[in-house]
Amino acid sequence: xPERLLLGPxxxxxxxxxxxxxxxxxxxxxxxxxxxxxxxVQSLLRYCWQTKNRLTLPMSGTGSAAxxxxxxxxxxxxDTVLIGIKGYFGNRxxxxxxxxxxxxxxxxxxxxEAFTLDxxxxxxxxxRPSVFALVHAETSTGVCQPMEGIGDLCRKYxxxxxxxxxxxxxxxxxxxxxxxxxxxxxCSQKGxxxxxxxxxxxxxxxxxxxxxxxxxxxxxxxxxxxLLNKYWGSDRVYxxxxxxxxxxxxxxxxxxxxxxxxxxxWARHRTNAESLWNGLEDLGLELHVDKDIRLATLxxxxxxxxxxxxxxxxxxxxxxxxxxxxxxxxxxxNVWRIGxxxxxxxxxxxEKILEIFDSELPKFKS
Numbered sequence: 443x444p445e446r447l448l449l450g451p452x453x454x455x456x457x458x459x460x461x462x463x464x465x466x467x468x469x470x471x472x473x474x475x476x477x478x479x480x481x482x483v484q485s486l487l488r489y490c491w492q493t494k495n496r497l498t499l500p501m502s503g504t505g506s507a508a509x510x511x512x513x514x515x516x517x518x519x520x521d522t523v524l525i526g527i528k529g530y531f532g533n534r535x536x537x538x539x540x541x542x543x544x545x546x547x548x549x550x551x552x553x554x555e556a557f558t559l560d561x562x563x564x565x566x567x568x569x570r571p572s573v574f575a576l577v578h579a580e581t582s583t584g585v586c587q588p589m590e591g592i593g594d595l596c597r598k599y600x601x602x603x604x605x606x607x608x609x610x611x612x613x614x615x616x617x618x619x620x621x622x623x624x625x626x627x628x629c630s631q632k633g634x635x636x637x638x639x640x641x642x643x644x645x646x647x648x649x650x651x652x653x654x655x656x657x658x659x660x661x662x663x664x665x666x667x668x669l670l671n672k673y674w675g676s677d678r679v680y681x682x683x684x685x686x687x688x689x690x691x692x693x694x695x696x697x698x699x700x701x702x703x704x705x706x707x708w709a710r711h712r713t714n715a716e717s718l719w720n721g722l723e724d725l726g727l728e729l730h731v732d733k734d735i736r737l738a739t740l741x742x743x744x745x746x747x748x749x750x751x752x753x754x755x756x757x758x759x760x761x762x763x764x765x766x767x768x769x770x771x772x773x774x775x776n777v778w779r780i781g782x783x784x785x786x787x788x789x790x791x792x793e794k795i796l797e798i799f800d801s802e803l804p805k806f807k808s
Contacts, residue, residue, distance in 0.1 A: 508641025593622025
């Protein structure tokens with residue numbers, strides 16, 4: 443395997459101790475040792491999300507599986523679901539909700555902007571949804587949506603708040619209970635620096651109540667949280683053969699965050715991101731997102747006029763073993779996406795990518 447420094451939108455490189463944990467011999471998925479480990483994973487996820495939600499667990503699947511689980515469990519045919527779209531992954535939420543036959547409504551912002559409370563409240567008044575879904579950390583744009591007051595609005599207009607935290611968990615301040623978030627999901631391979639394969643999922647009592655009021659079964663057997671609850675709850679009733687070794691890795695990844703301290707992890711990501719931002723601007727590059735809503739885990743930098751952005755990313759990968767990402771959707775060909783996530787959020791990585799931009803980018807300017 444070639445050596446790669448993954449400074450794109452994900453995955454990030456895994457901590458060696460996480461890889462070591464994954465490489466251990468598996469045990470049975472009903473083994474008492476594993477059941478105790480499951481409880482530790484749940485507790486550590488609650489810590490990282492700052493929630494007391496009983497139903498907090500890693501879905502056996504990537505972040506997209508956890509994303510679909512949030513929709514599948516609380517959306518019934520005909521439910522009005524409002525999606526805030528300000529990037530690629532808002533569109534994915536809308537697509538998923540439509541597949542579960544929801545009455546999908548959307549509000550949209552330009553890719554690189556965030557929603558205001560007034561915009562959200564106006565949409566809630568107009569559409570009266572049962573679920574409002576929003577991306578906290580939009581991986582396609584590098585925008586971190588301010589969350590203060592949104593949960594209060596959702597309670598005021600009697601809808602659930604569903605939050606995508608795929609690119610924020612572990613690296614950006616998250617306070618699910620304080621923000622009154624009812625459902626959230628994430629992934630294993632970004633801020634947690636565990637390989638892809640698990641999708642953290644959490645649901646509070648308000649969302650559980652809606653799940654329990656369903657008129658029919660959850661239409662996705664594998665992601666049905668009422669079934670998974672019997673395995674991850676107190677009964678530990680068999681549901682599926684869990685990816686035991688992935689949970690070994692997840693437990694170690696979460697333990698490392700707990701050992702560092704969650705606030706210290708957030709501060710490390712912010713400090714390194716600001717060093718990257720300052721360095722890129724010192725090189726004459728323009729950042730796509732205003733600083734007050736900029737993600738600390740992922741930075742979008744505008745590709746200078748006359749530069750073939752794809753050729754430059756290929757050059758970095760082929761000659762330096764460094765991966766950065768290109769733009770998606772309306773930003774395709776217009777931005778690069780540079781990730782500093784989890785294990786990869788280090789001073790030396792900031793210095794390395796800035797040095798290479800300084801030495802190599804002039805070769806691509808026409």
